[in-house]
Amino acid sequence: MSTLNYRTINIDALDPDSPQNFPIETLLPATLPPPNTSSGAANTATQVRQLLRSGDAVGALRHVLETAPLGGDEGAKQVHLATVIDVLQGIRQGEMGRVLAGVLEGEGGVERGDCLMKYLYKGMASGGPSSGAQSPRKSVSPQSTGFSQIQARNLGEGGGGQQMSVLLNWHEKLVELTGTGSIVRVMTDRRTV
Amino acid sequence: MATPEVHHLFHAPIADHSFSSDKTTLAVARDNNVELYQKSGNKFSLTDELKGHEKTVTSVDIAPNSGRIVTCSQDRNAYVWEQTPAGWKPTLVLLRINRAATFVRWSPSEQKFAVGSGARVIAVCYFEEENDWWISKHLKKPIRSTITTLAWHPNSVLLAAGSTDSHARVLSSFIKGVDTRPEPSAWGERLPFNTICGEFLNDSAGWIHGVSFSPSGDALAFTGHDSSVTIVYPSAPEQPPRAMLNISTRLLPFNSLVWNGENEIIAAGHDCEPYRLRGDESGWQLEGSIESKAGPGAGRVREESALNMFRQMDLKGQTQADTQLKTVHQNTISTIRVYEDVNGSVQKLSTSGVDGRVVIWTI
Numbered sequence: 001m002s003t004l005n006y007r008t009i010n011i012d013a014l015d016p017d018s019p020q021n022f023p024i025e026t027l028l029p030a031t032l033p034p035p036n037t038s039s040g041a042a043n044t045a046t047q048v049r050q051l052l053r054s055g056d057a058v059g060a061l062r063h064v065l066e067t068a069p070l071g072g073d074e075g076a077k078q079v080h081l082a083t084v085i086d087v088l089q090g091i092r093q094g095e096m097g098r099v100l101a102g103v104l105e106g107e108g109g110v111e112r113g114d115c116l117m118k119y120l121y122k123g124m125a126s127g128g129p130s131s132g133a134q135s136p137r138k139s140v141s142p143q144s145t146g147f148s149q150i151q152a153r154n155l156g157e158g159g160g161g162q163q164m165s166v167l168l169n170w171h172e173k174l175v176e177l178t179g180t181g182s183i184v185r186v187m188t189d190r191r192t193v
Numbered sequence: 194m195a196t197p198e199v200h201h202l203f204h205a206p207i208a209d210h211s212f213s214s215d216k217t218t219l220a221v222a223r224d225n226n227v228e229l230y231q232k233s234g235n236k237f238s239l240t241d242e243l244k245g246h247e248k249t250v251t252s253v254d255i256a257p258n259s260g261r262i263v264t265c266s267q268d269r270n271a272y273v274w275e276q277t278p279a280g281w282k283p284t285l286v287l288l289r290i291n292r293a294a295t296f297v298r299w300s301p302s303e304q305k306f307a308v309g310s311g312a313r314v315i316a317v318c319y320f321e322e323e324n325d326w327w328i329s330k331h332l333k334k335p336i337r338s339t340i341t342t343l344a345w346h347p348n349s350v351l352l353a354a355g356s357t358d359s360h361a362r363v364l365s366s367f368i369k370g371v372d373t374r375p376e377p378s379a380w381g382e383r384l385p386f387n388t389i390c391g392e393f394l395n396d397s398a399g400w401i402h403g404v405s406f407s408p409s410g411d412a413l414a415f416t417g418h419d420s421s422v423t424i425v426y427p428s429a430p431e432q433p434p435r436a437m438l439n440i441s442t443r444l445l446p447f448n449s450l451v452w453n454g455e456n457e458i459i460a461a462g463h464d465c466e467p468y469r470l471r472g473d474e475s476g477w478q479l480e481g482s483i484e485s486k487a488g489p490g491a492g493r494v495r496e497e498s499a500l501n502m503f504r505q506m507d508l509k510g511q512t513q514a515d516t517q518l519k520t521v522h523q524n525t526i527s528t529i530r531v532y533e534d535v536n537g538s539v540q541k542l543s544t545s546g547v548d549g550r551v552v553i554w555t556i
Binding site for chain 2: 022023026027028029031110111114178179180181182184185187188189190191
């Protein structure tokens with residue numbers, strides 16, 4: 001007698017034609033930057049904080065979005081996310097409109113807008129400020145391609161709620177400038193942040 | 194601009210529509226059937242139904258010269274309908290696919306048609322006189338997911354296909370004995386069946402909804418679920434393209450697009466109105482809607498309408514009475530087609546959508 005429980009075998013994983021086995025890396029463009037390490041991301045963070053301290057909010061946000069580790073490992077991405085959120089929190093609400101207009105200006109403005117939108121959604125998904133940076137969350141979704149529905153949210157609870165309101169403010173301002181198109185692109189784009 | 198001609202046919206989605214070359218017959222895919230409308234006065238009235246498919250009809254195309262209608266459906270079949278004195282006679286085409294057929298178009302030569310499917314193949318079908326039936330050959334090789342859209346090159350050999358694997362591809366569908374050898378072009382010189390002449394992916398990688406060759410066939414445009422339009426100018430066979438331009442828009446995604454000359458594209462989709470894009474190899478930009486809005490300030494209030502609705506409900510306990518969109522179409526536009534053109538320059542367009550309307554626009 002075999003002890004194998006045939007009911008629990010994931011047959012989709014064994015079928016080469018199954019969507020679960022879709023080669024998701026084929027959706028990455030050839031122009032993807034080389035992988036970044038977390039120490040590289042930490043260097044960027046220092047530079048960006050310097051810019052922010054010197055009062056150049058536009059420059060700081062621009063730089064942090066241009067150096068996003070699209071091809072980086074998970075560690076680099078978490079460090080960079082923390083940097084972006086720091087920058088966003090460091091800019092006063094009254095300044096948001098002016099800063100965004102500056103960031104979206106010039107060549108590559110659309111890409112910077114899309115990149116910021118990705119960070120806003122990632123920031124909202126990861127909840128509190130500390131949890132994002134310290135414990136990179138394992139994907140809860142059973143399929144690597146799926147979006148998880150069951151993520152912890154800590155809305156309205158201390159620092160998390162405050163961060164959420166900052167992100168929502170930025171979201172509102174960004175949608176005014178880049179429209180619904182950039183939200184749609186967050187969902188399709190496989191160059192995740 | 195003249196006011197668009199609106200035909201509200203019924204309250205159900207229109208998957209696809211096609212006009213006969215004399216514009217008196219309109220074929221519309223509705224649920225499991227195709228309905229044929231005849232023009233009488235300025236109205237279209239239902240005259241005939243093509244019944245035969247067992248599941249939703251996904252696409253319909255009338256050949257301009259022969260008048261034959263090809264339809265395909267989620268039941269995995271395609272039919273070619275021919276008009277006889279006794280009515281429309283269907284011929285079943287053996288597609289040999291095990292998933293839904295999603296899209297069908299006649300080649301400009303009308304000798305062949307191509308059917309896209311969820312089985313990750315494109316069936317290129319042609320009529321074999323000897324056996325008196327339609328044969329299909331499969332384009333298979335690099336396709337990794339469902340084919341959502343197809344477009345023919347003017348030479349009837351090259352075929353552009355958009356897929357849910359986010360790639361737009363240009364493939365050869367050359368069939369010996371049916372096609373004449375095509376002129377060499379930037380896409381390729383020798384073109385045996387299933388030659389891959391180009392495979393394109395844009396940076397934000399959405400599902401492809403619409404593809405189209407420019408009137409000369411020397412440029413390809415595609416649009417996807419990333420709300421962008423990409424235009425590719427090929428350089429030479431097996432070389433990277435001379436230019437690949439991507440226009441990210443602030444709009445919802447487009448579903449379908451057509452060229453108007455070599456320097457203009459008209460695209461329509463989830464924003465319920467057609468938009469115009471202009472440009473050339475050095476750059477393209479979105480020009481704006483081709484629709485002239487009724488009433489002042491109609492355009493920009495829409496984005497906040499959900500917020501306003503809830504605010505109204507909160508403050509006054511009243512729900513918004515006005516549920517009409519400011520656009521002519523009241524829901525997503527699924528297909529846009531050239532209605533009338535003079536030497537590649539489009540005079541009129543037709544669109545159909547989820548709202549059951551077919552609209553004819555004068556450019």
